[in-house]
Amino acid sequence: MTMATKSNTDIIRDGLWTNNPALVQVLGLCPLLAVTSTVVNALGLGLATLLVLMGSNLAVSLIRNFVSDSVRLPAFVMIIASFVTCAELLMQAFTYELYQILGIFIPLIVTNCAILGRADAFASKNPPLPALLDGLMMGLGFFVVLILLGALRELTGQGTLFADMHLLLGPRAADWTLEPLANYPGVLFMVLPPGAFVGLGLLIALKNGIDNRMQSRRRSQAPQSASAGSKRVRVTGQVS
Amino acid sequence: MTLRQHSSPHTRGARSTSRVMLWVMLATLPGLVAQTLFFGWGNLVNVLWCMAIAVAAEAAILGLRRKPLGFFLKDNTAAVTGLLLGLSLPQLTPWWVSATAVIAAIVIAKQLYGGLGANPFNPAMVGYALVLVSFPVAMTTNWAQPGLLWDSAPGLGDTLHSIFSGRQTAVDGFTMATPLDEYKHQISRLTAAEVLAHPTFGSGFAKGWEWVNAGFLAGGALLLGLRIITWHIPVSLLAGLIVMSLAFGADSDLYTPLTLHLLAGGTMLGAFFIATDPVTAATSHQGKLIYGAGVGILVYIIRTWGNYPDAVAFGVLLMNFAVPFIDHYTPPRTYGHHKARRGLPGKTTG
Numbered sequence: 001m002t003m004a005t006k007s008n009t010d011i012i013r014d015g016l017w018t019n020n021p022a023l024v025q026v027l028g029l030c031p032l033l034a035v036t037s038t039v040v041n042a043l044g045l046g047l048a049t050l051l052v053l054m055g056s057n058l059a060v061s062l063i064r065n066f067v068s069d070s071v072r073l074p075a076f077v078m079i080i081a082s083f084v085t086c087a088e089l090l091m092q093a094f095t096y097e098l099y100q101i102l103g104i105f106i107p108l109i110v111t112n113c114a115i116l117g118r119a120d121a122f123a124s125k126n127p128p129l130p131a132l133l134d135g136l137m138m139g140l141g142f143f144v145v146l147i148l149l150g151a152l153r154e155l156t157g158q159g160t161l162f163a164d165m166h167l168l169l170g171p172r173a174a175d176w177t178l179e180p181l182a183n184y185p186g187v188l189f190m191v192l193p194p195g196a197f198v199g200l201g202l203l204i205a206l207k208n209g210i211d212n213r214m215q216s217r218r219r220s221q222a223p224q225s226a227s228a229g230s231k232r233v234r235v236t237g238q239v240s
Numbered sequence: 241m242t243l244r245q246h247s248s249p250h251t252r253g254a255r256s257t258s259r260v261m262l263w264v265m266l267a268t269l270p271g272l273v274a275q276t277l278f279f280g281w282g283n284l285v286n287v288l289w290c291m292a293i294a295v296a297a298e299a300a301i302l303g304l305r306r307k308p309l310g311f312f313l314k315d316n317t318a319a320v321t322g323l324l325l326g327l328s329l330p331q332l333t334p335w336w337v338s339a340t341a342v343i344a345a346i347v348i349a350k351q352l353y354g355g356l357g358a359n360p361f362n363p364a365m366v367g368y369a370l371v372l373v374s375f376p377v378a379m380t381t382n383w384a385q386p387g388l389l390w391d392s393a394p395g396l397g398d399t400l401h402s403i404f405s406g407r408q409t410a411v412d413g414f415t416m417a418t419p420l421d422e423y424k425h426q427i428s429r430l431t432a433a434e435v436l437a438h439p440t441f442g443s444g445f446a447k448g449w450e451w452v453n454a455g456f457l458a459g460g461a462l463l464l465g466l467r468i469i470t471w472h473i474p475v476s477l478l479a480g481l482i483v484m485s486l487a488f489g490a491d492s493d494l495y496t497p498l499t500l501h502l503l504a505g506g507t508m509l510g511a512f513f514i515a516t517d518p519v520t521a522a523t524s525h526q527g528k529l530i531y532g533a534g535v536g537i538l539v540y541i542i543r544t545w546g547n548y549p550d551a552v553a554f555g556v557l558l559m560n561f562a563v564p565f566i567d568h569y570t571p572p573r574t575y576g577h578h579k580a581r582r583g584l585p586g587k588t589t590g
Contacts, residue, residue: 187340189374198348 006126008133015137022145022200023207027114031105032146033196037157040164042150044098048087048106049146050139053115055083057135060123076119077110084109098167114142145203152199157191159184257356260468261316265323267462268513271455272327278448279384280393280414282331285403287323289335290342294322297346305351317356321345324364324514328506328553329371331384332394332415335404337375341367361560362520365553372553380549385416386440386448419446419504421549423496432492446504453508460512472528473521473535474511480536481507488544495544507539510552520560527563527570534559 006014021027031049035041059079067075088106091099099106109115118138123131155161159181165173189195275283298318302309325341345367353359372379387393394402394414402414417425419440426435435441444450463469481501489495501507506514515521515535522531535555542551 185336185375185378187374188376189370192373194373 011130011134012137015141020141021114021138022142023204027117028112031108031112033193035102035105036146036149036153036196037191038154039150039162040168041102042146044102044168045105046143046146049109050143051087052083052109053139054132054135056080056115056119057123057131058128060119061126061128061131064124076116080115081110095168148203149199153190153195157187157195159186257315261320263466263468264320267459268323268327270458271452274451274455277389278386278451279331280389281396281399282384283327285399286329286333286338287326290326290338291319291322293339293342294318294346297343301347301351318346321364325367327509328368330379330382332382332402334378337371337378341371344370357519359519362517362556365514365556368553369557382415383418385414416440418549419449419500423500424549445499450503453503456508456512469516472525473516473532476529476532477511477515477536480533481540484537484540505550506552515556522563522566524570524572527566530566531559
């Protein structure tokens with residue numbers, strides 16, 4: 001093991017927040033921007049990506065000691081492509097309409113750099129369980145951003161929320177559609193890709209704003225705790 | 241004695257941004273008066289509404305950014321953005337469409353990029369393009385029918401009602417497709433003479449529109465005379481449009497004729513007031529020529545082969561993208577350095 005193993009809490013925090021694939025690494029933008037026009041599309045793509053990411057992380061971690069460095073990337077891509085094919089066939093079987101709506105973006109999960117990135121940066125250097133957890137957390141981080149962006153764009157673009165959820169969740173979800181504003185005119189800009197760029201930009205700004213605020217709060221609390229009888233000697237820089 | 245170091249620019253114009261913007265506002269008056277005379281009160285109401293929203297949005301964002309309100313509001317640039325949007329939106333645009341355009345312009349296109357001087361895209365045109373893409377129906381069906389203010393144009397009450405009530409039923413009899421829109425869609429099945437029989441064209445080139453464009457041309461001439469703008473962008477823009485029209489659209493039975501391109505749309509407003517925005521246009525004179533010609537060519541291309549009847553907003557925005565590239569290849573001559581000795585020595589220009 002060349003790399004110091006990360007603790008599970010670090011893996012969870014990295015995937016969901018500190019190193020979020022969509023908000024920090026800004027990877028996988030193609031599907032993120034293209035299909036998040038509604039919550040149900042985002043949900044479908046998010047679940048598919050999550051499954052592929054977990055499967056590929058696990059498989060890559062299992063073969064990490066048997067594949068040489070020079071051929072590792074083709075091997076990873078083959079693994080990812082197999083899982084994407086599985087996800088595609090599953091969607092075709094169980095949610096055919098959604099599969100048709102998402103179209104090319106399901107096969108395109110293969111090219112999602114977040115997945116290959118995790119395979120190379122984490123799974124190929126860590127044992128299966130942490131790799132699986134990393135896949136789950138990175139996938140969830142991506143998933144949450146997809147859903148948030150989908151909700152934001154569906155609400156501002158069409159004025160609805162959770163429309164057409166029955167495509168994924170079966171007939172009982174058919175009447176989940178919320179329409180907060182009656183006679184909402186619809187803003188086509190938010191439905192089209194430029195709206196996704198603006199929405200993602202706002203989400204990233206929100207995340208950075210929260211980070212900045214938390215940092216400044218931590219900084220303002222730091223001297224108080226030091227004066228309350230701390231025995232640590234501060235040598236240089238900031239004590240984290 | 242202190243030796244103070246000043247950072248560049250070392251030579252400055254005598255005019256403040258605030259005064260320049262006031263002159264720009266004054267220069268739009270002939271066009272605005274023509275719009276009001278030929279299309280009713282709609283543009284005037286739009287202008288006032290957009291300016292109010294623009295200043296309010298600017299103040300709100302400046303407050304959030306903890307910037308000094310008075311200093312930044314005094315430069316009048318937010319008001320000019322609102323003014324330009326009010327002049328370019330359809331006369332009977334519902335209030336929420338214009339408000340969306342103005343808020344997008346000020347908040348997203350201007351302040352999120354860092355405020356005046358830091359925005360890569362022309363704020364007014366970002367707002368315009370956003371609502372044009374978002375609300376195609378509201379942006380194409382609310383052009384007032386040309387009619388003299390004291391004659392057939394909707395009165396002030398009707399105008400206010402249709403803009404602010406949200407119900408568009410009152411204006412059905414007052415609206416009409418714009419000349420560029422009408423010509424573009426009818427010429428595929430009719431001859432030029434048949435298309436021009438439509439009342440939107442009137443007896444001249446395009447009823448009302450010709451005077452609006454003449455008004456903006458006059459205002460532009462005032463800005464040129466005051467040296468607030470240079471001739472490069474308007475001239476190259478119009479030249480680009482004219483060359484394209486002569487090269488590809490000389491047959492008026494197939495394509496919109498040149499007179500309509502120049503006088504029936506937003507051409508003059510775009511050429512003199514919008515494309516000349518000093519923040520988002522190219523910097524050097526050579527660069528300005530390229531930038532203006534690019535806008536003119538794009539306006540013709542989008543008007544003729546694109547989906548939208550008018551294209552000043554898209555032309556300007558697309559060339560805004562190209563400005564860093566243009567600036568990179570056309571750096572202005574550094575003061576004190578000669579490019580080449582040509583003509584009489586000692587004569588400095590620009």
